[in-house]
Amino acid sequence: MAALVLVCCGEDKPISPISPKAPAHQGPIVLITIDALRADVIGAKLTPNLEKLASESAWAGRAVSPSSWTVPSMAALFTGLQPWSVQSWSSDRAVLREDLVTLPEALKGRGYHTTGFRSNHWLERPYGYAQGFDDFRYLAQGKRAEKQLEKLGPGREFVWVHILQPHAPYVRRAYLEDHLAGAPPDLPPKVRPADLEPYFDPAVPLPPEQEKVFRAMYELNAAYADDLLGRMVAALRRSGQWERTLLVVTSDHGEEFGEMEQIAHGGNLGRQLVEVPLMIKLPAGFKTRLALPPGKQSGQRPATARVRATLLEAAGWAPEEGTAPSLFHPTEETGVLSELYSGNGVNLFSWVKGDRQLIWESRFSEPEPEYYRARAEGIVGRLERPLAEPSKVIFGRLEQAFARTLPLSGLKGDPPKLTLWRWTERGSEQVDDPAETERMARGLRSAWIAANGKEKAPGKNTGRKPVLTPEQEAEMRALGYL
Numbered sequence: 001m002a003a004l005v006l007v008c009c010g011e012d013k014p015i016s017p018i019s020p021k022a023p024a025h026q027g028p029i030v031l032i033t034i035d036a037l038r039a040d041v042i043g044a045k046l047t048p049n050l051e052k053l054a055s056e057s058a059w060a061g062r063a064v065s066p067s068s069w070t071v072p073s074m075a076a077l078f079t080g081l082q083p084w085s086v087q088s089w090s091s092d093r094a095v096l097r098e099d100l101v102t103l104p105e106a107l108k109g110r111g112y113h114t115t116g117f118r119s120n121h122w123l124e125r126p127y128g129y130a131q132g133f134d135d136f137r138y139l140a141q142g143k144r145a146e147k148q149l150e151k152l153g154p155g156r157e158f159v160w161v162h163i164l165q166p167h168a169p170y171v172r173r174a175y176l177e178d179h180l181a182g183a184p185p186d187l188p189p190k191v192r193p194a195d196l197e198p199y200f201d202p203a204v205p206l207p208p209e210q211e212k213v214f215r216a217m218y219e220l221n222a223a224y225a226d227d228l229l230g231r232m233v234a235a236l237r238r239s240g241q242w243e244r245t246l247l248v249v250t251s252d253h254g255e256e257f258g259e260m261e262q263i264a265h266g267g268n269l270g271r272q273l274v275e276v277p278l279m280i281k282l283p284a285g286f287k288t289r290l291a292l293p294p295g296k297q298s299g300q301r302p303a304t305a306r307v308r309a310t311l312l313e314a315a316g317w318a319p320e321e322g323t324a325p326s327l328f329h330p331t332e333e334t335g336v337l338s339e340l341y342s343g344n345g346v347n348l349f350s351w352v353k354g355d356r357q358l359i360w361e362s363r364f365s366e367p368e369p370e371y372y373r374a375r376a377e378g379i380v381g382r383l384e385r386p387l388a389e390p391s392k393v394i395f396g397r398l399e400q401a402f403a404r405t406l407p408l409s410g411l412k413g414d415p416p417k418l419t420l421w422r423w424t425e426r427g428s429e430q431v432d433d434p435a436e437t438e439r440m441a442r443g444l445r446s447a448w449i450a451a452n453g454k455e456k457a458p459g460k461n462t463g464r465k466p467v468l469t470p471e472q473e474a475e476m477r478a479l480g481y482l
Contacts, residue, residue: 024316027244027283028157029107030149031311032232033077034225035070035120035167036265038254039063039275041222046179049230050277053249058282059290059327063304064336064352065253068273069266070122072339073252073304074162078102078129080308080323082339082451084407087463089341091395095464096128101320103308104158105132110315112156117145119164121475126466139163142228149235154244156315163228166221166255167479168193168264170214179223183216184209191217193264193479194380201372202261215257243284246314250304251276259427267343269350269359271421271428274338278304280327288314291330301352302327303336335440337447342402344371349408351444357428358440361417362410365401368394379477399461406455408448416441 039062044051054060066076071094072083079086079100088094096102104114114132119139123129130136139145145161152159170191177183191214199206206214229249236242253265253273260270280290290310293300309319309326325331335353345367349360368374374391377383387394410416418441420431431437449455468476 025246025283025286025314026156027154027246028152028159028241029112029311029315030152030236030245030247031103031158031160031307032163032229032247032249033074033160034163034229034249034251035165036253036255037166037222037225037251037277038272039251039277040272041219042277045181046219046223047226049226049233050249050279053229053233053247053279053281056281057279059292059294060277060279061292061294062275062301063250063278064301064338064350065251065274065276066303066305066338067340068253068269068338069340070120070252071127072341074123074129076305076324077250077252077307078104080305080319082305082337082448083341084339084448084452085322087458092465093342093461093463094122094127095466096131097463098128098131102129102131103311104160106308106312106317107156107158107315108132108134110156110312110317112158112315114158114160115148116160116162117142117148118162120162120167121472121479122481123162124472126468126472128464133160142231146231146235149232150238152236152239152241152245154241161232163225165225165228166218168196168218168221169478170217170221171224172217173220173224176220176223176227180216180219183219184212187213187216187220193481196264197376197379199258199263200267200375202267203372206258206263211257214263218255218257245281246283246286246311247279247281248307248311249277249279250307266340269338269340269348271357271423274350274352275301275423276304278302278307280310286314288328290327292327301336335443335447337444337451339448341407342398344368345398345401347402347407347410349444349448351440351447352423353440353443355423356431356436356440357421357423358437358444359419359421360408360441360444361419362406362408363414363416364405364407364410365398368398370394371398379481402458403460404457406457408445408455 042050065073067073067083075086075088108114113134115135116133117137117139172187172189256272259272260268265273305324306327312319313326335351338350340348345365347362351358374394418437420437421428422431
């Protein structure tokens with residue numbers, strides 16, 4: 001099938017043609033992504049606006065994110081490709097490749113005016129997220145986004161809003177405290193990423209009382225994110241385009257509080273980090289229905305990477321071959337793949353099928369003894385006990401080993417570690433079933449190869465490197481990133 005050409009940012013990019021069978025929605029499309037919102041905090045008391053939106057959605061339930069932190073997850077959400085294929089993983093490898101056609105670029109090629117409101121600094125222009133946007137702005141307190149949604153017209157307009165909360169720093173907001181159930185007394189004014197960082201090391205136990213404080217502060221920030229979402233939805237209603245709008249709300253990843261012996265996000269692929277909410281409100285009278293059973297009853301968790309194709313197909317576009325399929329078409333329920341690369345000598349993979357999750361851990365080097373202290377130095381500054389080597393030496397050694405090792409298979413003679421989990425209403429529990437573990441492992445490997453192609457070492461990073469101002473670097477550290 002011949003490809004059309006999208007002209008954007010001075011470059012010609014081949015993308016798929018209009019689908020003759022597509023439903024061709026002509027009205028507004030709004031995508032709202034909420035940072036670090038885990039699925040199990042959604043509820044009428046803590047997040048009433050999300051709960052109300054769920055009741056008005058064509059589908060509302062739980063989904064699985066492509067990874068456990070912003071860079072790989074948002075890259076997959078914007079491209080419909082798995083993190084390995086996008087090659088957007090971490091640090092200098094966090095920039096979106098210019099040859100990839102992002103969601104806003106594809107919608108712009110379909111005649112949409114595109115506006116983005118970002119908040120997380122990984123989603124700034126230096127990292128490639130301005131691609132395809134006619135207007136690209138900082139969300140701040142959300143007032144400009146509200147105005148944009150309030151003046152939304154009936155035609156082809158796409159608006160993306162990324163709400164940073166409940167991502168740390170967790171800020172205490174007294175007016176929301178009645179949303180909490182049994183919160184500890186004397187909550188601090190703020191919990192900074194630097195306060196969380198010591199417990200990112202699995203060897204450092206998180207004291208139960210500290211966990212309660214961190215969790216309560218996180219939930220306060222989830223309530224604040226819900227408050228912001230409510231303002232966006234109210235503005236959309238005031239526009240008069242509520243019935244005509246295709247609205248999707250989801251999260252890039254979750255947040256952990258010691259369930260897998262870590263805190264925050266990006267350290268593993270446990271349930272608390274990859275299970276996220278997903279809500280899809282279709283326009284009134286939209287003839288094509290989602291190929292998903294009722295969310296809360298089915299237990300089915302679709303991949304959030306499928307959102308891109310769903311929005312494009314609704315707008316009349318045939319998503320490119322090799323990208324995650326839209327939610328308008330039934331797919332064999334084989335499982336959902338998540339990926340996390342370049343940790344402390346390990347790559348991690350998750351395969352979720354029904355209520356089972358397989359965690360696959362492959363090793364590309366021996367762990368660095370001072371890895372977690374090197375992370376802390378990059379976030380909190382000078383350590384009381386200096387590192388034995390500069391952090392750039394430690395991370396450089398890991399990067400070199402990562403570059404020369406097969407991502408899924410890992411080091412020769414060091415087979416991947418496989419762990420099977422069962423997801424229950426109470427949380428996750430480990431399962432000892434070698435036969436099922438092997439079946440899930442075969443499914444994971446097949447899915448990875450189908451999505452990413454033949455396995456090969458990543459090689460030296462030759463992509464664009466971000467150029468940040470000192471102010472942007474300081475903002476990144478304030479969010480808990482190196």
